[in-house]
Amino acid sequence: MSDPKNGVTGSLEDYLEAILRILGTSSVARVRDIADNLQVSPASVTPAMKRLAELDLIRYSKRSYIELTEKGAGIARRTAARHRLLSRFLTEILGTESTQAEEDACAMEHHLSDSSMERLAAFFEFIAACPELGRLLESGFGSCLEGLDQLGSRCSKAVCPIIDTGCGEEQGDLSSLAELPPGCSGTIARIKGGRADRRSLIDMGFIQGVEVTMDRPGSDELPCIVRLDGYRLDIPLSAALIVLLRRVDVTGGGSA
């Protein structure tokens, strides 16, 4: 039923991955090493080894050293590869801090499908093979992200189209959500402003590409009411001001 991978749960994948990691440096893997490696009590390791042995993924008998079977090593390597791929995407492309990236990757590695994994690997190859793209990401997005790290600070406007005014070649096309007349819709192009403001809007679902409709424009005292993905949301005018939209479906009046 909810048996994802023939009985191999995320936790078991972690054990396999740990065994592979240990065998990379030590010549043998013992229960103790695995427990330390996964920050788990040795008492938790034994039953996991039993299950892995039943599934023919390790060779194990009471008190013996632990070895991976071919099948187990395959799963271990695949899991490790997923982990590395995700962690590299987070650090190298998105610029997530490495401790955090490890943690995210550790949790997500069990849920990335084969086909997405294959594509993510291709993505890295593509970036590496395409110097133009690499340059764009590094000089453009990369230096913009540095700005994200210094809380609330703004990054080099010349380079970063995201925070604050930015280079935005199509700045002219964009208007603030606050200016959207009632009944009209727009697609979110980007969120201006400091980190905290951005984050709280993103948390509410204000993400590039998503359509917003204005239900009731706000004032200084009255929050705007908008629809996002069909959900009604109240946001203060100050928040609406920093959401930049590309207008679609201009049925109502036209504003500046």
Added chain:
Amino acid sequence: MSDPKNGVTGSLEDYLEAILRILGTSSVARVRDIADNLQVSPASVTPAMKRLAELDLIRYSKRSYIELTEKGAGIARRTAARHRLLSRFLTEILGTESTQAEEDACAMEHHLSDSSMERLAAFFEFIAACPELGRLLESGFGSCLEGLDQLGSRCSKAVCPIIDTGCGEEQGDLSSLAELPPGCSGTIARIKGGRADRRSLIDMGFIQGVEVTMDRPGSDELPCIVRLDGYRLDIPLSAALIVLLRRVDVTGGGSA
């Protein structure tokens, strides 16, 4: 201890998200709707509602309609935003098939940290704001990925640097892993060949940017032994032939 988000587990996030989703179309959320929405038995919903109510994330009493509190709606929206972000990354950037992307996103949404999420949102804004990048991804990576879908087929060589010969402007710099002399290392640049071959190499950890060292070159009958991340691996010569490397640390002899 291992309490990630103040008692709100991944499963509870799913329930909150489902409630938000239901309230987007229906005017009320009932146990039945939630059960249907999450493909879960109604008997599983009741205890979940109790826990959510205890945590002050929904308003609920026996047999009542279910409403989100402000706090609960916040978590629900954040989870939905993560979901959308991941699912869009998978479909729009990586080109994963949408059913699969949904599934992956559903599982990963509980594990993406705030900071990675923030950066992923910025990534979308950056791509949208940078027409050059958008074009590159779409015409280059995008059309290359189409090739991935037709099993084993090759995509337009003019445009795709990944599969087969590709445009590879720096083709000259690259040499096959099979040609790497013993003791020498290289960094993986890309994997040539059909989909199945690529996938099995990726599964073993052959991913762009990773360093490989040759332990023992192979022959038609004898597999190569290489080291990847410190792990020893045997691969058939035919597989080594399609791994393209950028050489580093040329201590040994020089090959063509």
Added chain:
DNA sequence: TATTTCTGTTAGATGAATCTAACAATAATA
């Protein structure tokens, strides 16, 4: 050899998330 220490195992408990089957409350229909 006897003792101590380290390592691994077992037993038993806990908590999360689910299920089925039986029951209760409500709503719809005859």
Added chain:
DNA sequence: TATTATTGTTAGATTCATCTAACAGAAATA
């Protein structure tokens, strides 16, 4: 109103993953 769905709840079981505490086996040391 009486009967029949439909909907929600409870009880009880299961599975997974973990823990602590107690014990057993092996190795190191006295």
